[in-house]
Amino acid sequence: MPQVPIIMPQLGESIAEARIVRLLIAVGDTVVVDQEIIEVETNKATMGVTTLCGGTITELRGEEGEDYAVGTLLGILEASEEEIERTGSPVLGEREEETEKKFSKEEENLHFRSNDSSYEEPVLIEPSVRGLPVPAGVKGAHYISPRMRARMDELGLQAADISAIAGSGAGGRVTVEDLEKFLDYIQGWPRSSASPMRLAVADAMRRSWSRPFASVGLPIPMDKLLEYRSRQNPKPGLTLYVLRAFAIALSEEPTTAGFLIGDKVVHPRAFDLGVAVQVEDGVMVPVLRNVDQHRVSELAREYVELVNAGRERRLTPEQTSGGIATVTNFGTFGLKWGTPIPLPNETLILGLAAGIKTPKWSDEVGAFIPVTETELCLTFDHRVVDGGGAGMLLQRVGQLLQEPEKL
Amino acid sequence: MSVTYIDAIHQAQLELLREDKTVFLYGQDIGDFGGAFKATKGFKEEFGPRVLDAPISEDAMIGMAVGAAINGMRPIVEMQFADFSSVAFNQLVNQAGTHYYRTGIPIPITVRMPCGGTPGSGPFHSQMVESIYAHYPGLVVVTPATVSDAYQLLKESVQLDDPVIFCEHKFLYRWLKSASIKGDGLPLGKARLTRAGKHATVVTYSAMVHEAVRAADRLAEEGWEIEVVDLRSVKPLDIDTVLASVARTGRLLALGEGFPWGGVTAEVVSRVVAEGFHLLDAPPLRLNAKDTPIPYHPDLWAAHRPTPESIVEKLRELLNL
Known part of the structure; x- marks a missing residue:
């Protein structure tokens, strides 16, 4: 048989x-x-x-x-x-x-297979090699030898700068020769010097990117907030309401903004939140203190001062340090969603997208009604927070924004 | 007319005896018999009492030489085989090595150590001793690989006020020939670039220099350029020349005929890692003899010590790291 x-x-x-x-x-x-x-x-x-x-x-x-x-x-x-x-x-x-x-x-390639006929292991099924994981110990493209590191330091290069180079070394690693060839190759290309601001952002983002980030988004109606805000004089920035709602939500779940250091989650000491301010060739992030403890009306003046100082690039180091999370309003550029990257010393960043008027079915009215909707986009360090926790945090922020008079 | 490695040692001693009245030779059967390897052949006739036969007691030989040195002599002691110098270990490391520190009186003795393997010599007539003596302060350890170095370094060793362990390789005695005894005049303490290359550095000494060059020749057929550094003396160790070579190649193989535990190759790797980590493009490797007594059978002996084949294999590993 x-x-x-x-x-x-x-x-x-x-x-x-x-x-x-x-x-x-x-x-x-x-x-x-x-x-x-x-x-x-x-x-x-x-x-x-x-x-x-x-x-x-x-x-x-x-x-x-x-x-x-x-x-x-x-x-x-x-x-x-x-x-x-x-x-x-x-x-x-x-x-x-x-x-x-x-x-x-293929005998020649299979040098480990003995020709000795005295004992022949029955070869019935060839083991599959499909989908084998990378064997442990292989250096791969990420291995940078001390010599390579020294050459990169000499040139002021970071690992991310050489991502374009396909390595020819053992295990596909990038060798000093590969690097020199690449530098020769781009020698004649048009170039400009990166500004100190650009380099500072690059450095912060590179450091930050060492962590496993995930992003989630939640659409929320903005009409109540917009209507309430229009009645204020002077009108506080829309971002400030989001900052305030974010701080309250975080103060209710402080571990969400925690930092994973070894086997400890380090909790925030105070709910000081940063706000991203776009400037020429970079971003400044002034920090508003104890946002959970002050109402929008109390924070408004300081907020305006900080944002203006940021735009004029005259923030002091004290004004930009100690934030535990940041809010960035990229909706001002008409963007509908984004996956911003938290600062290296922060676990979370909340993005505010553009408000867009869309028809929504209303059971009360029995018809489609216009609703201004925006996307709240949260990027988080997945080591600290999971999708569920991030989702609940966003839900809470959205909920708080529905009662702007309480903020 | 070519000169062998043993001729060079013979010639250096002849000149030393003629030039310096404080030089004398002491060793077993070195007089009328001319020494086990004929390194002192004919000296008895010319120099008479300055060529002394010793009893079969290495301990007594070195002890007497240390005493003579204290009294202003420059003795050259011939160990019949380096392996037996262990009998004189106390006199060498405790007396000779520390005497200047203790008393301010130098001990200018030179101990000729016929070392290294030849086929069929087995565990007591093949060993390398440079690593153990280099471990102790106060001793200079010289390991010539060429005919001219055997000549020149022996002369420099005898002229030096420190005790010198002169490791002459038995395999090279009659195998290694040169057109001239005169070398490039590189002083004791400086390593030599025996062969230039750019892909990897082999740092070695004594007979292994020649095996490394043969291995480099084979790899050259495939386009690999291997640099070979001959240490010449393992103590002092010319780390500057080694680091300069590793700076060119980025890869290091430390090669030695001694046993693998510790020793000169480990010292070379340790120094390069500590002082030239930023030069390395791959983990430095070592290749030594096996960690077993040295076998008699020529086939086993060939498998025990590094050979051009095993060096090539190790270099391939290094080049692919």
């Missing part, structure tokens, strides 16, 4: 091997097609190995508690010709011939 292999399947993109947790069958058992016969565990999940067709288990090679590479022959089952035809299952004999032919052709 034809023999059908039981193989450790490809269990996921990056899974190279799996451990047998439990054998659910024994030699001699009769199985049907797609029956789960072996329970295996990877570093991601527990899954089942299923039969390719029905038949009788004649051999089991896999043992419980042992790890096997993807493609390893774990056992053999015997099936009738009809069953094999019906399920289109591979049969061991055929594969054997096929693989043997292949090996003799």
Whole structure:
């Protein structure tokens, strides 16, 4: 009777091997097609190995508690010709011939395969190499040797600056020669000096980007806030209301703005929030103090002063330090959404998109009514906050903005 | 007419004996017999009592030489094999090495150590001793790789006021030939760039210099340019020349015939990592003999010490890091 292999399947993109947790069958058992016969565990999940067709288990090679590479022959089952035809299952004999032919052709490359015929391991299934994870220890493009680091320091380069270079070194790493070639290549290109402001932003963003960020967005109606604000004199900035709502929401859930340092989450000491101010060739972020404890009306003057000082680029270091989160209003550029990057010393940044008038169905009125809607976009350090926490924080901010008179 | 490495040692001693009345030779069977390797052949006739046969006690030999040095002599002691100098270890490291520090009286002795492997010599007649003596302060350790260095460094060693461990490689005695005994005049303490290259540096000394050059020749066929640095003396260690070479190549293989635990190759790697970390493009590697007694059988011996084949293999590893 034809023999059908039981193989450790490809269990996921990056899974190279799996451990047998439990054998659910024994030699001699009769199985049907797609029956789960072996329970295996990877570093991601527990899954089942299923039969390719029905038949009788004649051999089991896999043992419980042992790890096997993807493609390893774990056992053999015997099936009738009809069953094999019906399920289109591979049969061991055929594969054997096929693989043997292949090996003799590639013999030179397989130097680890001995020609010694005294003991020949039965080659039945070639282990799959599809989806193998990068082996540990391979340097890859991110390995920068001390020599390379010294040359980059000499040129004032950061790792991000050489992302354009495809490395020719071992494991694809970028060598000093690659770097010199690249510098020669861009030698004749038009260029300009980056301003100190540009370099400062670049440095902050590069430092910040070492963390795993995620972004979420929530559309909120703005009509109540816009209407309330229009009645104030003088009119506080729209961003200030968002700052205030953000500070209140954070003060209710302080860990959300916390900092992960080693195994500790460091909580904010005060709810001092920054506001991003676009200036020529960069961004300034003045910080408003204790936003959770003062009403918008109390904060308005200081807010205007800080924003103006930012635009004129005459902020003192004290005025830009100590923020725990930032609000950026990119809606002023007509943008509908964005994924801003938090400052290196902050976990969160809240973006305010452009208000856009859209028709919304109203059950009360029984018709479509115009609603000014804007997107609140929150980027967060996913080590500290999850999508759920970020979502709840945004919901709370949106809720607070519906009662502008209380802010 | 070519000169061998042993000829150079013979010639240097001859000149030293003729030029300096305080020089005398002391060793087992060095008189009428001319020494186990004939390094003192014919000296007895010319210099008579200045060529002294010693009893089979290395301890007594060095002890006597230290005493003679205190009294203003410049003895050259021939160990029959470097391996047996361990018997005189106390006299060498505790007496000779510390005497100037303790008393202000220098000990200008030179101990000739026939060291290194030759086929079939086994565990007691093949060992390298430079690493153990270099460990101790007060001793200079010289490891010539060329005919002219054997000549010149021996002469400089005897003229030096410090005790010198002169490691002459037995494999090179008659195998290594040169057209002239005169070299480039590079002084003791300076390393030599034996071969220029740009992809990797091999830092080595003694007989391994020649194996490294052969390995570099093979890799040159594939376009790799390997630089070879001959330390010439392992103490003092010319780290400047080594660092300059690593600055050119970015990669270091420290090669030695001694055992792998610690030693000169480890010292070279340690110094380069500490002083030239920013020059390195790959982790520095070492290649030494195996960590076992040295085998008798020529095949086993060949597998025990670094060979051009194993050096090429190691260099490939280094070049692919």
